[in-house]
Amino acid sequence: MKLLHTSDWHLGRRLYGRRRYDEFARFLDWLAETLRDREADVLLVAGDIFDSGTPGTRAQELYYCFLVRAVAVCRHVVIIAGNHDSPNFLNAPKELLKAVNVHVVGRACDNPADEVLTLRDARGRPELLVCAVPYLHDRDVRSAEPGESPEDKEKKLAEGIRRHYTAVGAAVSRIRRDLGADIPAAALGHLFAAGGRRADDDGVRDLYVGTLAPVHADIFAPFDYTALGHLHSPQTVNGADTIRYSGSPLPMGFGEAGQRKSVCLVEFNGREAGVGLLDIPVFQRLESIRGDLDYLERRIGELASAGSDACLELVYEGGALVGNLRGRLSDLTEGTALEILRIRDNRSAGREAPSADENRTPDTLSVEEMFELRLNVAEAPEDQKSRLRLLHEETLRSLDTDGLSLSRTFPGRAGQHPDTSSDAAGEEFDDSDGVSSLDTADTPADAGEES
């Protein structure tokens, strides 16, 4: 019995405005081939399938085309929603997907025992229990009371998550007893486990992690393997080999440039899980270059003469003011395969160098990026910033889970696609086709479904 664990695909995400469909497609090709070559029986995907609750059509196409290939080579696919996914969007095709052995749990079940799936082998015998616990939203696990402090809220959330996993664990014992078979159990989760490690710029921003109350890893004791998502660097939790974050398949920021990305291959011998990591090929090189102007020029020259097609982050750390820094650096990559995605001038206190990049307009920034810019403009102190980020993210989540994701547009942008970090605007929706902007806005995902 072999399973493969991956998470945090973030289909549709851009890297500083650059589309990444080619990388996503190549990763999914690789994953389908790996499932086949390794003869995996089960694929577990631990959340953040899409980058946005309202993914564009290209991201959706990648997802469904991959599922067709996956079920052709492995018996079961189990998918849970992460904090980036819309529970309604993932759940919408649930019944159809179930018919081809793709099990989707987008939203927590009222009875946690309903999240336990009994997977059967080719001859119909139970082979694995999978506890498919999706990302748990506040309202799934706790009842809010007026006048609660943020700390009370976080604490109640962590307790609620614990209760939920305890109930799922109890259901596993019950089901094992009823089946009369001592088969292994794997749990999925999308959360921040205490002891989890984050790199400085690993693409998981504080605003995503901080609002997920850390839970203690002992809640996973009933499970023979725990497949986690949310943190983007591959890691075990508290040194336990069988409680793992697979990490994201693609580097989500320059902080992860050069990090080895992998999926987890888990082989059960009875109920004992043996875990190995399979390295994911690098589909697009990222490189962050820091230094004074001489160093930046020299390194760009080296890469250019080696024919590199890396995407670059350039951080100017020289002491002297450089006039037209952006222009001078851009000239260096002119006519090469190199692509500059970001230029930072540390002289101006970490602020972005003024950009001629037309991508950075209110229409193309994500809500989070816009908030970040606003914080910078306000020159808020660091400790206050992290608090404000938490509150902002909490507000966004509450809007999302209420099916009001359209509110994620900025004022005056009603009718445009709410999350421009995925690619729904532009390519997929042609404004000239006579569809009114309001119709367009209703197209993605769960807009208006619950209201």
Ligand SMILES: [Mn+2]
């Ligand atoms: Mn993620």
